[in-house]
Amino acid sequence: MPREIAPAGLRERKKEETRQRLLEGAAHLFKERGFEATTVADIAAYANVSVRTFFRYFEGKEALLLPDSVGIFAYVEDALARRPADEAPLDAVCNALLEAAEPFAASTLTALSHPVQGIENVVTARLVQAFSDFEERLTVLVERRLPPRTPDADLTAAVIACAALSAVRAVLRTRRARRASGLTDTGPEALHKALATLRAIGSADRRTS
Incomplete structure (x- = not known):
């Protein structure tokens, strides 16, 4: 049975939710552990996504400092x-x-x-x-x-x-x-x-x- 494809609007909402979780995770971890001690893997884990998914949204943790x-x-x-x-x-x-x-x-x-x-x-x-x-x-x-x-x-x-x-x-x-x-x-x-x-x-x- 072919996999059902989510409507475009739903996909965009999920992408934005993931992006916001990454931003929130970075803000929390930077404040708690410091910028240098926080890794991309830490941020991804906080947002419950893979490191590969992280790099779909940001080029690195530095990009989260001025995300918008x-x-x-x-x-x-x-x-x-x-x-x-x-x-x-x-x-x-x-x-x-x-x-x-x-x-x-x-x-x-x-x-x-x-x-x-x-x-x-x-x-x-x-x-x-x-x-x-x-x-x-x-x-x-x-x-x-x-x-x-x-x-x-x-x-x-x-x-x-x-x-x-x-x-x-x-x-x-x-x-x-x-x-x-x-x-x-x-x-x-x-x-x-x-x-x-x-x-x-x-x-x-x-x-x-």
């Missing part, structure tokens, strides 16, 4: 593509970042601001590389939105892209510093404040130019 970074950046790209064509490039990027932060604020952004003790350097290195890679991609997307024959369009686009992502990094850095000092975490509204500051600077520059 790729998803965030892809969401930013999609959100930017939906912004009105006549919107100022800086405003478009800021609005896209704010939209992208919504579905990820409770998971990845919080994890980035509250890294597991003892692996801050590993997380920071991966985060710096992830932002650097996306800065190049975002620069290309911003340049496409600039008016035709914009002087030094490549430089203008790079400044906008790097400034916007620097605002995000500033939020993460500030939240970590405040938490380490025992101060109240500013929460998700910090990104709104940071991007508002950036836009205010941009507006002042446009008025004086």
Whole structure:
């Protein structure tokens, strides 16, 4: 008798459940044993899957430190593509970042601001590389939105892209510093404040130019 094939929707739900178990297992074990002492086999066993299955979802345990970074950046790209064509490039990027932060604020952004003790350097290195890679991609997307024959369009686009992502990094850095000092975490509204500051600077520059 042929094996019954699960509907596509059910397969996707099961895949997401497995992925979440792996993420939860990694978070628990990293905190309990430390990053270096936790193996891929440990994480797989916690999630009740094989090591082979683990590698279908993640390239290694390091990938679990920033599991949704790729998803965030892809969401930013999609959100930017939906912004009105006549919107100022800086405003478009800021609005896209704010939209992208919504579905990820409770998971990845919080994890980035509250890294597991003892692996801050590993997380920071991966985060710096992830932002650097996306800065190049975002620069290309911003340049496409600039008016035709914009002087030094490549430089203008790079400044906008790097400034916007620097605002995000500033939020993460500030939240970590405040938490380490025992101060109240500013929460998700910090990104709104940071991007508002950036836009205010941009507006002042446009008025004086």
